[in-house]
Amino acid sequence: MTLPLSFVFFVLLGLSVYFYYHAKSGIVRKAALLSDRTKALPSHYGQQSFLWAFIPSFLILLVLTIGGPNYIDQIFYNKIQELNPTFNESFVSLILAKVINVSNGKISTGEENIIMLAKDYKIAFEQLHFFRGLVVILCAALLGMIISYRQKPGSNAREQVEKFIVNIFFASAVIAIFTTVAIILSLFFEALRFFNLYNFFDFIFGLHWAPNVAIRTDQVAAEGSFGMIPVLLGTLLISFIAMCVAIPIGLFSAIYLAEFATPKIRDFVKPTLEILAGIPTVVYGYFAALTAAPFFREIGFSLGLDVSSESAIAAGAVMGIMIIPFISSLSDDVIRAVPQSLRDGSMGLGATKAETIYIVILPAAIPGLVGAVLLAVSRAIGETMIVVMAAGLSANLTVNPLESVTTVTVQIVSLLTGDTEFDDIKTLSAFGLGLALFFFTLLLNIFALSISRRLAERYD
Amino acid sequence: MTSKFRTKKVEVSYGDKKAIRDISLDIEKNIITALIGPSGCGKSTFLRCLNRMNDVIENCSIKGSIHLDEQDIYGPDIDPVELRARVGMVFQKANPFPKSIFDNIAYGPRIHGLASNDSELKDIVHNSLEKAGLMDEVKDRLNDQATGLSGGQQQRICIARAIAVSPEVILMDEPCSALDPIATAKIEELMNELCQSYTIIIVTHSMQQAARVSKKTAFFHLGDLIEYNDTDKIFTQPENQKTQDYITGRFG
CATH class of the missing domain: 1.10.3720.10 (MetI-like)
Incomplete structure (x- = not known):
């Protein structure tokens, strides 16, 4: 069973939207039962549930999608090295690349060992995908249920939602600054390499x-x-x-x-x-x-x-x-x-x-x-x-x-x-x-x- | 009594909408004339006709005639720029230029070439500030930004700026509406002194202010001139029922 990224993402989104409506109607019902007024608008409780169901699970999805393949590669790299302790680093990398390509079906090979490893590699990936999907969906469902259960008409959902929005603005500003700094740094280090080869003053004052x-x-x-x-x-x-x-x-x-x-x-x-x-x-x-x-x-x-x-x-x-x-x-x-x-x-x-x-x-x-x-x-x-x-x-x-x-x-x-x-x-x-x-x-x-x-x- | 302004059947419309109708009144020289009336009655529109500030507004058309010293100010030989040098204006919101106090006052004299050298210009600026009663307050900081002064001081800068051009008439469009009572009192005192040498026309929302400072008062309502008479008369024995209702606070 495979759970591709797009499928997991849309299930996650669907669950989060479900919890939005669930919480929104739920809080109205709770308030009616207690014959109380909700402290914030019902849609704020919906937004709160949406955020709780969506954001942590989405972050997990992100981490697993980016970090997971690297982790698997590392495991196989170690495995190849264990099998052939005499190989040097670049040769191990070469074999790993071969294994990956064979497992993708991009190239075919007659080497038994490689085919075996490629099969394992493919299985590991499928396991990763399955694990990823399961964790993300379970996490979303669990958090959504917990937050919906915990929301009371007197709890202030609006405050939390607004705080979250402020954090999004802050994060955007940080990303903008961070990328600028990263660009400057990369430029700077490459330029340093140039100045190792060529005199700095000859460069900035040279007329030719x-x-x-x-x-x-x-x-x-x-x-x-x-x-x-x-x-x-x-x-x-x-x-x-x-x-x-x-x-x-x-x-x-x-x-x-x-x-x-x-x-x-x-x-x-x-x-x-x-x-x-x-x-x-x-x-x-x-x-x-x-x-x-x-x-x-x-x-x-x-x-x-x-x-x-x-x-x-x-x-x-x-x-x-x-x-x-x-x-x-x-x-x-x-x-x-x-x-x-x-x-x-x-x-x-x-x-x-x-x-x-x-x-x-x-x-x-x-x-x-x-x-x-x-x-x-x-x-x-x-x-x-x-x-x-x-x-x-x-x-x-x-x-x-x-x-x-x-x-x-x-x-x-x-x-x-x-x-x-x-x-x-x-x-x-x-x-x-x-x-x-x-x-x-x-x-x-x-x-x-x-x-x-x-x-x-x-x-x- | 000599008339400074003589208006006949003045009608102003913005597009299709008539703002004022059939305004005929004579404004006397060297006194303060107040224009009062509820919001939207056309008193500011009328005031702006007197130095052709309405020219700036698009689709604004003016009928009738306005004479300043027997000269038709909407006549073909009148340059509105020169007219505005003769008929200065002070606005509702103090609008000093974002320049130094000195440059604010010197602005008019400079553009009209009233001073032939620096010392003359300095004299004009000092005299204007003196007349506006500001000299003692700002004499040590003529080079400071005018926008850094208090609201009342800013408005008096604007009056001094208008005086510096030596106009014959000063139009004031609710000059005290944004000021506290103390600043208002200072400006009213100033107006009383200035009216010996200038003709002053003031638009005001405050009936007390009109009663305090003006010699003649015109009451506008919905674009019509309802009553124009001595201020004492208007506030004690108005002839028109609407004037009576307005000054007693029944509407407006």
Whole structure:
């Protein structure tokens, strides 16, 4: 008899729902018998029963599903080692993998021992599944019955349910923070491995980026050079161009939308702008490579300038267009959040609309505006696709927007795609770049927040 | 007696809904005129017509005529921005800008170019604060945020801010409704002093306040001007039954 995961889960859910209704109607009956009022709503008692039946059993299900197979593997690993004490660790693992594959029917083998072990392995799994199902369902039924029995009209079910909900919120916050920390740590440790192979200071101050090292010992290649400055400068240059495009257009359109547009125009313009945010970046990439780049090239030619076919300005400009909706939509909300009373006060003193906007409203909206721009900058710095397609891969140390440059994210992509080994200096340098990018955006955030705090005019 | 404002058959509607109808009254110079009436009677709407603050509100249309010193303020040659410099306004909720006290007062003079240099601007700010009776309270902290002051002080900042533009008329829309009695008393005292040089029109929910400060009172009800007379008359021998009912607290 097997009890698959989905079956167990749905039985568990069904039982919990049953206890919800059971407790809900039960408490009403109990209250009627005692001719008493329930302290909380009947549905609170139902929710309490549901939680008691569902949550502990679900946690058991989770533990058994994740930990059970590992436990079985460990047992079989030990068994194989006992049978053949001469085998070394990796060979035992190899045999174990074989056993698992045979038991799944993925491969077949003639080796008697393996077939025997595979059979045992399969039986062990079935036993685990059966045990899992039995424990979970029994636990749910038992806890559901206990809680339903113990609920009295005077017990405060609401308090417990609400406490539980608060804990869910707390757990969600902890998970969010925990995953962030985990990501940073993994980045950090991989980057450490890179800095074991390559000098830290050569990396952060190096002016030359040429990650092509010999992969095999018999290959002839230049010794790689991993100075991140050209790459970082490329990121800065393209982000700067993007900001030059996006901040004025985004901010001005937000001011127009918030202060001047009639509701009709607003209802049309705002969704249209937001469509821009829905276009996949790879489509912006086409646009940058096929339309914007030739356009800038031709303009450059007609002015007598030499524009590279993959230029920073094309990628930056298109990236700027991409982030306009972030700035305009958020800024619009922020500007509209400034209280009407401030506008009235200014108008009542005989200020024009323009004076009101730039002396009263914009200063009051600064923190939100900085937030909007910050979000857009981080989008620009993290953006990869447009740059891959329109700005190229060559790491030139330049601030000339007409030349081709590369960015941190593009380099990371090119370092990590294709056949790579994760103990290679070339591959590991991607993590160095990732860490540098992380610290860079972190610094940017701190800087922008401190500026906004200094400029902010708080209204209440 | 000279009239400062002369309104004829003023009618304001928001969309299809008429807020006030057929309001004709003359407002005298350099006295305090109170507009009273139950909520929704149109007194604030009427007040906002006097410096064209209703222009800001969408689908608000105004008929009839309003003259300020014999000049039609809805005429084609009138710039509402200039009008609002002549007819200042103080609102129900104190709304100082989230700037320093000094910058709040200096806001109007700066945008209208009333001061040619810093010392003149400083004089204007000091005079306005002096007139608003705030100088002693804030003289050491002109660079502090105005939003950090108490409610009554904030409202007096708003009055000082209006005075700084040297308007001819100050409109006050329930300026004391959010204040305690002590702060209210200070503002009423201030109004009494200010009315020697300014024409003041105040909308108030408090009949006692109208009786205390104003010389003339207009009673509005459901968008109509019911009665307009000397305050003493209105509160002692009203001509209209509705006025009688309202001031004796039978409705409203």
